Amino acid sequence: MGIKILTEHIDNPELKKFEVYRKTGGYTAVEKALKTMSPDGVMEEVKKSGLRGRGGAGFPTGMKWSFLDRKSEKPHYLVCNADEGEPGTFKDRYLLERNPHALIEGIILSGYALGVEDAYIYLRGEFFYILQILEKAIAEAYEKGFLGKNILGSGYSLNLYCHPGAGAYICGEETALLESLEGKRGNPRLKPPFPAVSGLYNCPTVINNVETLATIPWIVNHGGDQYAQIGVGRSTGTKLISASGHIKNPGVYELEMGFPVEEFIYSDQYCGGMKNGKPLKAVVAGGSSVPILPAGLILKTANGEPRNISYESLAEGGFETGTMLGSGGFIVMDESTCIVRNLYNFTRFYRHESCGQCSPCREGTSWMEKILYRIENGEGRMHDIDLLVDISNNIEGKTICPLGDAAAWPVASAIRHFRDEFVEHVNRKGCWFD
Amino acid sequence: MIKVTIDNIEVEVEEGSTILEAARKIGGKVVPPTMCYYSKLRDTGGKCRTCLVKVAKGSAKDPRPMPKLVVACSTPAQDGMVVENTLSQEVIEARKGVVEFLLTNHPLECPICDQAGECDLQDLSYGFGEGESRYEEERRRFGYNDIGPYIKINNERCILCYRCVYLSAQLTDKRLLGVLFRGDYAEISTYINAAVENDFSGNVIDVCPVGALTDRSSRFKSRVWFTKPYDAHRDCPKCAGKVVLWAKGDEVIRITARKDEFGEVEDFICNECRFEKKQVSDWVIDGPRHIKRQSVISLNHYETINKLKETPPKD
Numbered sequence: 001m002g003i004k005i006l007t008e009h010i011d012n013p014e015l016k017k018f019e020v021y022r023k024t025g026g027y028t029a030v031e032k033a034l035k036t037m038s039p040d041g042v043m044e045e046v047k048k049s050g051l052r053g054r055g056g057a058g059f060p061t062g063m064k065w066s067f068l069d070r071k072s073e074k075p076h077y078l079v080c081n082a083d084e085g086e087p088g089t090f091k092d093r094y095l096l097e098r099n100p101h102a103l104i105e106g107i108i109l110s111g112y113a114l115g116v117e118d119a120y121i122y123l124r125g126e127f128f129y130i131l132q133i134l135e136k137a138i139a140e141a142y143e144k145g146f147l148g149k150n151i152l153g154s155g156y157s158l159n160l161y162c163h164p165g166a167g168a169y170i171c172g173e174e175t176a177l178l179e180s181l182e183g184k185r186g187n188p189r190l191k192p193p194f195p196a197v198s199g200l201y202n203c204p205t206v207i208n209n210v211e212t213l214a215t216i217p218w219i220v221n222h223g224g225d226q227y228a229q230i231g232v233g234r235s236t237g238t239k240l241i242s243a244s245g246h247i248k249n250p251g252v253y254e255l256e257m258g259f260p261v262e263e264f265i266y267s268d269q270y271c272g273g274m275k276n277g278k279p280l281k282a283v284v285a286g287g288s289s290v291p292i293l294p295a296g297l298i299l300k301t302a303n304g305e306p307r308n309i310s311y312e313s314l315a316e317g318g319f320e321t322g323t324m325l326g327s328g329g330f331i332v333m334d335e336s337t338c339i340v341r342n343l344y345n346f347t348r349f350y351r352h353e354s355c356g357q358c359s360p361c362r363e364g365t366s367w368m369e370k371i372l373y374r375i376e377n378g379e380g381r382m383h384d385i386d387l388l389v390d391i392s393n394n395i396e397g398k399t400i401c402p403l404g405d406a407a408a409w410p411v412a413s414a415i416r417h418f419r420d421e422f423v424e425h426v427n428r429k430g431c432w433f434d
Numbered sequence: 435m436i437k438v439t440i441d442n443i444e445v446e447v448e449e450g451s452t453i454l455e456a457a458r459k460i461g462g463k464v465v466p467p468t469m470c471y472y473s474k475l476r477d478t479g480g481k482c483r484t485c486l487v488k489v490a491k492g493s494a495k496d497p498r499p500m501p502k503l504v505v506a507c508s509t510p511a512q513d514g515m516v517v518e519n520t521l522s523q524e525v526i527e528a529r530k531g532v533v534e535f536l537l538t539n540h541p542l543e544c545p546i547c548d549q550a551g552e553c554d555l556q557d558l559s560y561g562f563g564e565g566e567s568r569y570e571e572e573r574r575r576f577g578y579n580d581i582g583p584y585i586k587i588n589n590e591r592c593i594l595c596y597r598c599v600y601l602s603a604q605l606t607d608k609r610l611l612g613v614l615f616r617g618d619y620a621e622i623s624t625y626i627n628a629a630v631e632n633d634f635s636g637n638v639i640d641v642c643p644v645g646a647l648t649d650r651s652s653r654f655k656s657r658v659w660f661t662k663p664y665d666a667h668r669d670c671p672k673c674a675g676k677v678v679l680w681a682k683g684d685e686v687i688r689i690t691a692r693k694d695e696f697g698e699v700e701d702f703i704c705n706e707c708r709f710e711k712k713q714v715s716d717w718v719i720d721g722p723r724h725i726k727r728q729s730v731i732s733l734n735h736y737e738t739i740n741k742l743k744e745t746p747p748k749d
């Protein structure tokens with residue numbers, strides 16, 4: 001089944017207990033780092049690994065860490081983004097529920113590399129039951145001397161706090177998250193300044209996704225070079241994919257980067273093929289924000305190359321014929337899916353989750369939702385289709401945070417690849433799918 | 435000092451200045467419109483997106499253009515930067531889009547809105563709006579909201595610039611106004627509708643770019659262009675006491691702070707000066723005030739009011 005970095009022991013229901021995690025080799029990376037490596041040494045391994053952020057943007061983690069303003073005399077903070085709220089994405093939840101100590105270990109190592117004494121986990125509000133799991137695991141780590149003062153006698157101290165959100169997708173955007181963590185309304189901040197210079201309480205801050213941080217222990221144990229051997233090209237290592245939709249085996253899968261998309265969908269070891277035997281119609285490959293692709297373009301690029309799960313392969317062809325790896329939320333749709341209804345559903349989500357600060361996103365998302373509702377429900381007009389494209393263009397790239405883009409891309413791509421279906425909805429005065 | 439070029443005009447500004455500050459130093463047409471930024475209030479800007487401009491050259495050191503349009507109000511200028519505002523088709527298109535968005539839910543009630551004639555959104559629509567709206571959906575409605583005896587709030591007209599929120603946090607001794615809810619449901623409110631009681635709360639009226647916050651003491655009394663503005667001052671223990679009186683005949687209809695050429699208040703004034711001193715005898719009159727703006731006010735400037743009477747509008 002390929003190499004497992006994050007999920008090797010995940011089927012053991014006891015893994016969330018400290019002793020069980022420890023028996024599988026847990027916390028040896030902390031011992032190794034604190035006893036034999038300098039903070040810069042840890043940073044160096046992460047850089048060599050080529051690890052890229054798993055929260056959606058795919059920014060190289062080592063490079064992000066190197067931007068931290070280390071000269072600043074203010075405290076430095078590390079924040080773990082566990083707000084996972086992107087429709088179709090449920091891989092962080094999987095790790096948090098089953099393997100919380102891997103995240104805690106990753107936070108200790110990252111905190112050590114970054115010279116951080118206080119770290120936070122910002123947890124999606126709806127994951128309240130995970131708060132209990134995490135708090136228990138954090139308490140165990142304190143008790144065993146892996147958190148708190150003078151960890152393992154190394155002189156390095158780290159406090160870790162878990163902070164639940166209150167149910168807003170926008171608080172997953174890193175600067176909205178910081179506002180919320182400071183106790184304010186979760187509005188994204190203007191950048192610059194970037195969090196690496198002025199983040200939490202105006203102090204230098206690194207924000208990383210759960211999956212990103214949970215990968216660090218493996219990198220410290222095995223070395224960055226060995227991690228970079230896994231995967232393909234600039235997409236190193238493995239990626240958790242949350243697969244959902246019309247497939248036989250929905251769930252979370254750990255894949256080596258470069259794994260063929262076709263095999264992923266049809267192999268019994270993974271998605272197991274289409275659920276009701278109906279043909280594949282479309283896939284949203286990286287969470288609801290990324291462009292949707294029709295069956296032909298998700299299996300093969302426009303040049304006929306088989307697509308694989310990696311940043312580069314999924315992006316091949318740009319937005320004309322490609323998409324993005326995003327957060328790895330792989331939503332599979334068969335022929336029975338109405339693209340208009342699906343798009344309406346996504347757009348309704350973005351309208352509901354827009355913070356409302358900037359005019360293109362606030363007004364544009366609600367306008368698009370209203371038009372899509374009309375088209376789906378028989379009140380569509382032919383000019384609505386181009387109007388939707390125009391509105392999405394007027395939002396894209398013109399907002400404070402990427403939620404605007406995330407709302408615009410699904411609209412533009414659905415019309416790009418499935419325009420006929422929109423036209424038919426107008427002609428037939430509504431939807432003909434069940 | 436650093437050198438910045440905007441629409442082919444070069445200007446020197448201090449390091450750390452924004453693109454907007456550089457543009458304002460040049461003045462005139464190169465200044466991008468601003469609906470949310472307010473130089474006198476910290477943290478404002480970045481929200482309305484009307485000031486988007488194109489950076490054709492990042493700096494002398496790094497001449498690459500910036501991939502996306504940037505907000506002039508909050509983007510630091512760099513030495514050797516080349517910016518396009520009115521010269522860039524991309525900027526003009528983007529600004530048209532933003533104006534369209536700002537108007538989608540804006541009620542078409544200028545005929546009964548006290549702000550008409552000195553409304554930044556009206557000016558902006560003149561400049562960049564289309565004759566016809568492509569918005570065919572229902573407009574947003576909010577519940578009735580009473581924020582006390584001095585100030586009328588009308589959330590339907592609000593463009594969520596957040597100026598009043600920052601003003602309340604920075605100028606008054608309590609945080610009076612805040613934003614409830616998200617997205618297009620977001621609305622300005624005093625926290626749980628507490629009346630805005632503070633000596634300086636009335637300034638929210640002057641910083642509001644539209645008619646979402648208006649003066650209850652002069653509500654519906656006159657169209658702006660039928661009143662004559664006079665600079666006046668008094669010895670006020672609370673504020674600088676420098677105001678503009680808007681008078682109809684000998685009656686003082688309304689009192690506001692004085693605004694500069696960018697529509698920003700020069701000195702914030704207290705509520706007593708604004709709401710309680712409506713007698714001419716309360717003031718020392720300095721003389722007529724010349725209003726520099728594009729909207730109806732200057733077009734129908736009081737200095738030409740007689741002439742307008744002679745040529746009634748065509749029906």
Ligand SMILES: Cc1cc2nc3c(=O)[nH]c(=O)nc-3n(C[C@H](O)[C@H](O)[C@H](O)COP(=O)(O)O)c2cc1C
Pocket residue numbers: 052053054055056057058059061064081082083084085086169170171172173174175207208209210212213401402403406
């Ligand atoms: C609207 C929005 C929501 C986001 N939600 C999440 C989220 O739930 N979890 C996450 O890790 N990143 C999320 N991100 C991305 C973060 O802003 C940030 O890039 C990420 O946490 C950085 O971590 P990484 O470098 O490890 O990927 C979101 C971004 C946007 C614009």
Ligand code: SF4
Pocket residue numbers: 170187188353354355356357358359361362399400401402403404
């Ligand atoms: S893009 Fe949307 S969510 Fe992001 S800051 Fe603007 S209004 Fe808020």
Ligand code: FES
Pocket residue numbers: 467468469470471479480481482483484485486505506507508
């Ligand atoms: S004035 Fe710059 S974004 Fe509003």
